[in-house]
Amino acid sequence: APAAVTVSVGAEIGRADPRLFGSFVEHLGRGVYGGVFDPGHPTATPEGFRDDVLDLVRELGVTVVRYPGGNFVSGYDWRDGIGPAAERPRRLDLAWKSVETNAFGTDEFIAWCRAADVEPMLALNLGLGTVRDALQLLEYANHPSGTALSDERVRNGSPDPHDVRLWCLGNELDGPWQLGARSAEAYGELAAVTASAMRMFDDDLELVAVGSSNAQMSTFGTWEATVLERTIDLVDYLSCHIYFYNDGDLATFLDSSLVLDRFLEQIAATIQHVKAVTRSERDVRISLDEWNVWNYTAYDEQKPDRRFEIAPRILEEEYTLADAVVVGTLLQSILNHADVVSIAAMAQLVNVIGPIRAEPDGAWRQTTFHPFAAVARSAGHTVLRSSAVADAGHAASAQAVVTTVTLSPDGHAIAVYLGHRGTEGSVHVEVDLAGLDAAEITRSELIWHPDPLATNTAADPLRVVPRTLPARLVGDRLVVELPSVSWASIRMV
Numbered sequence: 001a002p003a004a005v006t007v008s009v010g011a012e013i014g015r016a017d018p019r020l021f022g023s024f025v026e027h028l029g030r031g032v033y034g035g036v037f038d039p040g041h042p043t044a045t046p047e048g049f050r051d052d053v054l055d056l057v058r059e060l061g062v063t064v065v066r067y068p069g070g071n072f073v074s075g076y077d078w079r080d081g082i083g084p085a086a087e088r089p090r091r092l093d094l095a096w097k098s099v100e101t102n103a104f105g106t107d108e109f110i111a112w113c114r115a116a117d118v119e120p121m122l123a124l125n126l127g128l129g130t131v132r133d134a135l136q137l138l139e140y141a142n143h144p145s146g147t148a149l150s151d152e153r154v155r156n157g158s159p160d161p162h163d164v165r166l167w168c169l170g171n172e173l174d175g176p177w178q179l180g181a182r183s184a185e186a187y188g189e190l191a192a193v194t195a196s197a198m199r200m201f202d203d204d205l206e207l208v209a210v211g212s213s214n215a216q217m218s219t220f221g222t223w224e225a226t227v228l229e230r231t232i233d234l235v236d237y238l239s240c241h242i243y244f245y246n247d248g249d250l251a252t253f254l255d256s257s258l259v260l261d262r263f264l265e266q267i268a269a270t271i272q273h274v275k276a277v278t279r280s281e282r283d284v285r286i287s288l289d290e291w292n293v294w295n296y297t298a299y300d301e302q303k304p305d306r307r308f309e310i311a312p313r314i315l316e317e318e319y320t321l322a323d324a325v326v327v328g329t330l331l332q333s334i335l336n337h338a339d340v341v342s343i344a345a346m347a348q349l350v351n352v353i354g355p356i357r358a359e360p361d362g363a364w365r366q367t368t369f370h371p372f373a374a375v376a377r378s379a380g381h382t383v384l385r386s387s388a389v390a391d392a393g394h395a396a397s398a399q400a401v402v403t404t405v406t407l408s409p410d411g412h413a414i415a416v417y418l419g420h421r422g423t424e425g426s427v428h429v430e431v432d433l434a435g436l437d438a439a440e441i442t443r444s445e446l447i448w449h450p451d452p453l454a455t456n457t458a459a460d461p462l463r464v465v466p467r468t469l470p471a472r473l474v475g476d477r478l479v480v481e482l483p484s485v486s487w488a489s490i491r492m493v
C-alpha cells in the first residue's frame, strides 16, 4: 500500500493578496518584440499586440505585470520609448547585448495592461538614471495635464493619466552585472532621496526598495538591513528575487519550495530587525518580484559569443513536468507566507523564461502555465496553516507533500493545493477539513506525466496538461492518491 499522509488544517496565516499572481515583461529577447508586441502578426490588434498571447495572459490569471526590466531598466532612458514611432532612436542594450528599437515603450505598455486587464508595476532606472529622470517619468505618466511632460503624454495619445500606483526603485543594484551597481549604503541613500521626492508628488504611491538578487549574494541579509535602515519610513515593500533550476539532481530541485520558505522567512526577520533598531511602526512587506525556474548558467555560457541583435532568441527555456511541480510548490510557498508577502511576479511572461511561448504560427502553454493558472483562478482570500503527518515509518512521505489551503471571503469555497515531491511511488493523502463544511468537490486536477522531464513543444503542446484527479470526500476528509512528482489542485464548496 502507498505511504499514507494526513494533512491537518489550522488557523489563518494571512490574506492572499491578488497581487501574488503577478508576472514580468522585460525588454529582453522575444519577451516584448515577437512576444506581447508584434504588429505584423496575423492576430495583431490595431495597437500591434498579439491577440493570441493576450488570450493566454487572461487565461493565466495574471493580476499585475512588472516592466520594463530587469537588468534592461538600469540602462534605459524612458524618453526613447515615447512619441511618434518613426522618431524613436535605436539604442544598444548592454544588459542583454541587444539592439533596442524602442517601438514599444511606456504608453504601449500601459495600453497593453488595459487590454490584458492587469495592473502595471513600473521599474525606474536607478542604475545609470537620475532622480530627475524618475520624477519626470512619474510626471509624464501620472500628472493629468497642463505641464510640458503631461501634455506630451496627452499629445502622444493618452489623454487620461496612466495612474501607475506601484513603482520599483531600481533593479538588482547589489549585482555586479547591473549597470550602475553600488553599495548598500549608496543605494539606500539614492532610494531614500528618490522615494521622498516621489512622495512630494503623491504620498499614496506604493514604492518598492531593491533587496538582494538572490540568497547566494555575499551581501544577502546585510544589504536588506542597510537599505531598509535608510528607507523604512519611505517605502512599502522590500523586493527579492530567486530562481531555481534542475542541474540533474532531481530530488534537490524538487525541494526548491523549502529553500524559498527559508528565504522569505529570513527577509521577514530582517524587516523585523530593522523595525526594532529604527523604532519604525511601518509595515514593510515583501515583493518577490522575480521568481521562477531558470537555468541561468546556460545564458552565462553563451554570453561571450553574443552579437548585438534585435530581439534575439535568448532565455527560451522549454519547461518540464518537474519544473511545473516546482512552480506549483513555489506558489504554495508564496501563499503559505501571505502574512509577509504581498506582491509576487513570476519571471517572465512570454518566450523569455515564460509560461507562454509565442511562435509566428501560434502561441501555446508551457508546463508551468498550468499550476499558475490553477492557483491564480482558484486561490481564496484567506490562507490557512496546514501541515502533513505521515504514518509510522513514513516520515519522509510527509515531508514530500507540500500543503496549502485557502478559503473564499465568505468561507464557502475551499481550495486545497498538494505538491508531491517524492520520486519513489505514490502517496495516499487525507486532508482533515473538520469545521470547514466541505460538501462537494467542484473541480479536481492533477498535473503529472510518467516522465518527469516531459515537455510541451510546438509540435506537441498538449503533452503535459491538467487531467482530472479522482478525489472523494469521506465525512470531513478529502481523500486523494498522488503519483510521484505531481501537483494537484482541488476545489470544494
Ligand code: AHR
Binding pocket: 026, 069, 070, 071, 072, 171, 172, 213, 241, 290, 347, 348
Ligand atoms: O529575469 C531575467 C533577469 O534576472 C532580470 O533581468 C534580472 O533582474 C534578473 O537577474
